[in-house]
Amino acid sequence: MRWISDPLLTVDHLSMRFGGLVAINDLSFSVGRGDITALIGPNGAGKTTVFNCITGFYKPTSGRLALTHGTGAPAGAIDALTRSDLRRTRGANPELFLLERMPDHEISAQARVARTFQNIRLFPGMTVLENLIVAQHKTLMRASGLSLAGLFGLASYRAAERKAFELARAWLNVVGLADRADDPAGDLPYGAQRRLEIARAMCTNPVLLCLDEPAAGLNNRESAELTRLLRGIRSQTGVSILLIEHDMSVVMDISDHVVVIEYGVKIADGTANDVKNDPKVIAAYLGVDDEEVAAAGGGVP
Amino acid sequence: MQNPGDALKKALLAALITFGLSFPIVALRTDTNLSNQLVLTERWSLAFTLSGIAFVAFLLLGLVRPAGDERATPKTARSAAPPHPFTRYLPRIGLAFLIAYPFLAVAISGSAGAVKWIDNFGIQILIYILLGWGLNIVVGLAGLLDLGYVAFYAVGAYSSALLAKNFDLSFWLTLPLAGILAAFWGLLVGLPVLRLRGDYLAIVTLAFAEIVRLVLINWVPVTGGYAGISGIPRPTIFGYSFMPGPDNIATALGLPASPLYRLFFLFYLALVLALAAYWVTTRLRTLPIGRAWEALREDEIACRSLGINTVTTKLSALAAGAFFGGIAGAFFSTRQGFISPESFTFMESAVIVAIVVLGGLGSMVGVAIAAIVMIGGTELLRELDVLKAVFGGEFDPAQYRMLLFGLAMVVLMVLRPKGLVATREPTVRLKPKVARGAPAAE
The missing domain is CATH 3.40.50.300 (P-loop containing nucleotide triphosphate hydrolases)
Known part of the structure; x- marks a missing residue:
């Protein structure tokens, strides 16, 4: 209880x-x-x-x-x-x-608090991996220092990006989509899209x-x-x-x-x-x- | 292949329709003569020529084209085919060509003939590439349909001209200031339209551009109204100018006087600005802000569920797009030396949107190609005296520019509904090259 x-x-x-x-x-x-x-x-x-x-x-x-x-x-x-x-x-x-x-x-x-939707809402034109990176927007945005640190490729930003990348890769393995990482999310079969949406929600660290x-x-x-x-x-x-x-x-x-x-x-x-x-x-x-x-x-x- | 009989039937129908359409406007033309009377000129041969062209074109199309509806295929072929190797090297080939372009122009058409090719073609196209890439951020990446982009072009041109004339600021200072001021106006127009998308946003931005143009026309004490602003200071480099005078750079260096130095300078300046825009945009695309723009285009509600502030994301896209519009405007004003509201009509916005859509939303290379085709093509039509042989001596190809412009757009959209470059390159990859046909993880 x-x-x-x-x-x-x-x-x-x-x-x-x-x-x-x-x-x-x-x-x-x-x-x-x-x-x-x-x-x-x-x-x-x-x-x-x-x-x-x-x-x-x-x-x-x-x-x-x-x-x-x-x-x-x-x-x-x-x-x-x-x-x-x-x-x-x-x-x-x-x-x-x-x-x-x-x-x-x-x-x-x-x-x-993270959520998924009754009718799946992925970013269909972006790749599976990009979907998971977008989910870490807040962390990456802070690391990119109003985009300036990112624009000039400072080391602090690159480290943050690598970490985001690793987290995405880990979740891809959990939901079994590592093989499809570079395919547009909209091309995945229905069940895989559902799993990807859950992985994307988990990437926000809820x-x-x-x-x-x-x-x-x-x-x-x-x-x-x-x-x-x-x-x-x-x-x-x-x-x-x-x-x-x-x-x-x-x-x-x-x-x-x-x-x-x-x-x-x-x-x-x-x-x-x-x-x-x-x-x-x-x-x-x-x-x-x-x-x-x-x-x-x-x-x- | 279609049945030849069917093709013939369709071609005849097309010829008939063309004749029906051209009969009232082409065959019977009214002119006013010197004593202000309307006279009827009959141009039956021109009308028949047009119908003949329609007949031949449709007959060929019907014989060559496969019968089935092929418009369904591009939609499903979203990602399957890997990009053609040519598209991978296209940016590099294009860049090499652009750097060599002014020299090629001089080599081929001599120093007098090169003026037209560098100025009307080279610089003009580069301005539109810059504008296209700026609007590409707003429409192509963030998916916000902006039909009033010319407003930021105008803000950049006028602010740069006014700052240079009234405060004696150098072009190198007014250039970034014009960009920043335009970005500021981008934020301003963004604030009231944040809740709008698609058609509604398009209408509001359209109205905004009209407001800017009307202000330019009516605020005579500042903008000079219809008369515009003339005598805008030309850019100088280390205190030397490219205009005739004591500080002319050619005289100082002991070179023979020629207008080409100024054109070379403007061409390479435009090229540097365009390349800077390219670099910034491609960088931004791989940053969180750029990915958020694309995510916003794909699904706004999903963005909100992932903690992306859609308000700041939209505003940043509008401001970044407007910034490049302002830069293009500042360059335009210093290149012309004269600006007036005439240059910032809705037609300009429409052309820029057309370039972005024809190029393929979000594709930098596609937008550049579309700018070359659209702007270069319409300029080229002025040169087509060959057409006089077909349509008769008094035919002026320049008058049919917009007609052919529209026709080209229709044809392109039918053949390539997603634009010239429809493939989207991912901003990041897990594996360098995807093995095709790898078993799905199921």
């Missing part, structure tokens, strides 16, 4: 409205440090909207998204930060971030990796490979993973923690086993009558 004892990300009373449409309504859950957390729910439940709020692509209507970079934050530190108008604590240990106040590129660069339907469009063998890949990434880097997934075999196989939402409201939260047997979850997925849910003790008001 790390999501209670040691939360990395705490989502508090998150709401997102688009005009009259309520996509997320007062949603609260937390992501445990080092856990693989799955966010599931029927189509249109608001899962991707939650992702877009966490990664700053949407500004939530209300609510708080607090992220801590280490353990042992003093009690009340998050509330203190919330009362101030700062986005993050500077120099504090551990560092705290309020994601709802940050623009998307800062969430990636400072709070270190503490939280958000995967939007990573197994979509993969066959059974590829799904099993993906499961292995995600486990390997977690055990080697200690990154926490939050994923949206429809493939229940993947979800039940790798998740430490499953959060189920329907119509923007959380209906279940717990380990994979707890959630699997929850009558409300079964109802949401199989479309059982409301009366039956009530009879089964779901407690629909």
